[in-house]
Amino acid sequence: MGGTHEQSQNFSTNPSDYKLLEEVGYGATATVYRAIYLPFNQLVAVKCLDLDRCDINLDDLRREAQTMSLVDHPNVVKAYCSFAVERSLWVVMQFMDEGSCFHLMKTAYMEGFEEEAIRSILKETLKALQYLHHHGHIHRDVKAGNILLGSSGAVKLADFGVATCLFDAGDRQRGRNTFVGTPCWMAPEVLQPSSGYNSKADIWSFGITALELAHGHAPFSKYPPMKVLLMTIQNAPPGLDYDRDKKFSKSFKEMVAMCLVKDQTKRPSAEKLLKHSFFKHVKPPQLSLKKLFADLPPLWNRVKALQLKDAAQLAVKKMPSAEEEAISQSQYQRGVSAWNFDIDDLKAQASLVRNDDDIAEMREEDENNFFTNYKAGAVDSQSGNGKMNSEKSKLNKITSQVGAIDIKETEQSEYLNKNKKIPESEIQELGFPKNIFWERNVSTSKATTSNVEKDIIMTKTKGQMVKSRQTHSGPLLPVTILNHSKLERERISTRYFIFFCIISCFILDSN
Numbered sequence: 001m002g003g004t005h006e007q008s009q010n011f012s013t014n015p016s017d018y019k020l021l022e023e024v025g026y027g028a029t030a031t032v033y034r035a036i037y038l039p040f041n042q043l044v045a046v047k048c049l050d051l052d053r054c055d056i057n058l059d060d061l062r063r064e065a066q067t068m069s070l071v072d073h074p075n076v077v078k079a080y081c082s083f084a085v086e087r088s089l090w091v092v093m094q095f096m097d098e099g100s101c102f103h104l105m106k107t108a109y110m111e112g113f114e115e116e117a118i119r120s121i122l123k124e125t126l127k128a129l130q131y132l133h134h135h136g137h138i139h140r141d142v143k144a145g146n147i148l149l150g151s152s153g154a155v156k157l158a159d160f161g162v163a164t165c166l167f168d169a170g171d172r173q174r175g176r177n178t179f180v181g182t183p184c185w186m187a188p189e190v191l192q193p194s195s196g197y198n199s200k201a202d203i204w205s206f207g208i209t210a211l212e213l214a215h216g217h218a219p220f221s222k223y224p225p226m227k228v229l230l231m232t233i234q235n236a237p238p239g240l241d242y243d244r245d246k247k248f249s250k251s252f253k254e255m256v257a258m259c260l261v262k263d264q265t266k267r268p269s270a271e272k273l274l275k276h277s278f279f280k281h282v283k284p285p286q287l288s289l290k291k292l293f294a295d296l297p298p299l300w301n302r303v304k305a306l307q308l309k310d311a312a313q314l315a316v317k318k319m320p321s322a323e324e325e326a327i328s329q330s331q332y333q334r335g336v337s338a339w340n341f342d343i344d345d346l347k348a349q350a351s352l353v354r355n356d357d358d359i360a361e362m363r364e365e366d367e368n369n370f371f372t373n374y375k376a377g378a379v380d381s382q383s384g385n386g387k388m389n390s391e392k393s394k395l396n397k398i399t400s401q402v403g404a405i406d407i408k409e410t411e412q413s414e415y416l417n418k419n420k421k422i423p424e425s426e427i428q429e430l431g432f433p434k435n436i437f438w439e440r441n442v443s444t445s446k447a448t449t450s451n452v453e454k455d456i457i458m459t460k461t462k463g464q465m466v467k468s469r470q471t472h473s474g475p476l477l478p479v480t481i482l483n484h485s486k487l488e489r490e491r492i493s494t495r496y497f498i499f500f501c502i503i504s505c506f507i508l509d510s511n
């Protein structure tokens with residue numbers, strides 16, 4: 001599949017050849033470490049997939065990882081090898097030292113990037129899609145969390161293949177209370193069992209990703225998955241708004257609108273989209289992207305700070321629904337990922353569809369409250385002194401369950417320490433400008449703040465990964481990627497079930 005663009009020596013499958021350094025990322029099923037491959041003294045990323053969380057078939061997973069190793073394009077993250085280490089699977093890949101666009105936005109660009117940076121990121125991503133589609137593959141998980149950046153300005157699409165397999169084999173077996181993809185990035189035809197989908201579904205996801213990069217969150221991300229499914233089918237496609245998105249160019253708006261056409265046959269191919277005027281006068285990514293990271297601490301400190309923030313938020317939410325919140329956050333983080341759904345959860349969510357506006361409203365207020373209090377009054381312009389006003393009565397109810405969270409500025413770190421035992425020094429040592437997470441969020445619109453919490457990633461424990469006995473290993477072997485007959489069959493039946501749920505909801509709604 002193309003020429004060699006990166007170092008392609010054989011990497012060993014012996015875990016003791018890899019020295020794991022800091023944690024540089026985490027998703028629903030994996031923790032990613034910066035690591036050194038000792039024989040070559042080369043920096044790599046090691047993605048440790050927790051098989052207990054996934055309950056997957058190792059052979060399926062290895063087949064997908066093998067696919068990744070065959071992909072060879074400057075805009076696709078290269079996987080070197082994979083092997084099992086006790087109850088985890090390690091995937092060794094290129095290290096991208098600025099992490100994902102998703103994490104970068106959560107750290108420092110909560111309202112999204114400027115158009116110039118978006119243009120570069122999208123153009124490089126589109127080149128990756130053009131390559132994959134040309135070779136007959138569908139990525140199926142295009143989203144900001146899977147677009148990785150390097151400090152030199154490199155942009156690479158990640159998670160090709162592995163995620164697909166994981167979600168197929170893992171989630172469905174685990175049943176309720178496990179992770180579910182929120183279908184924010186999912187094309188409408190994926191929900192129509194009769195129509196089938198093809199690479200044009202990636203173009204829809206690409207359009208949604210463009211909106212995610214522009215706003216800091218994907219459209220509909222504040223809603224529960226079932227609601228998103230319904231909105232994707234019923235509503236007009238999301239897009240850049242004439243009024244709200246004045247700062248973006250006409251050609252950007254046009255390009256996004258071309259991707260987000262419900263009729264997949266009317267969507268352009270990646271190749272055609274690359275010729276759109278929006279991508280004509282793009283600066284080299286080295287120029288447009290480098291400045292994004294200019295004043296930021298190293299990736300691992302950013303990731304650690306995000307985890308502390310998550311932990312603090314979960315501490316504030318010590319109430320019966322805290323577990324739900326954690327799941328919800330994970331759902332958002334995980335995204336549409338391979339377009340598979342947890343049937344039991346969808347059933348439960350379907351029964352909530354009528355009330356989810358209330359839920360969303362409550363969450364919005366709750367989130368506003370968190371930031372108001374956590375930032376010690378800097379956000380809540382209405383109350384001035386940080387106390388809640390009558391419009392936030394629902395929130396009062398929540399906070400009374402949580403306990404006193406109306407913290408004064410001087411009490412902020414004390415509060416953190418008391419509730420999560422996070423040393424203040426640890427927060428300061430991360431080297432952030434003061435309140436970096438909130439800098440771009442002060443006095444933002446309600447819509448923006450409301451999505452912050454959804455975008456937060458569940459905190460994960462590092463201790464799950466064991467660096468010991470190797471139980472199953474092997475080099476990556478060439479195999480075909482599209483060999484998912486059993487998985488595909490399951491996927492199709494799942495889609496029929498979803499379709500059935502949706503029809504039921506329509507009937508319920510019309511009654």
Ligand SMILES: Nc1ncnc2c1ncn2[C@@H]1O[C@H](COP(=O)(O)OP(=O)(O)OP(=O)(O)O)[C@@H](O)[C@H]1O
Binds near residue numbers: 031145
């Ligand atoms: N090669 C890499 N170099 C640097 N950081 C990486 C690399 N791969 C992944 N990451 C970081 O780790 C995060 C989680 O990785 P990944 O998305 O693969 O995990 P996951 O569990 O499959 O997530 P999800 O299920 O949410 O897609 C990414 O968002 C990114 O920030």
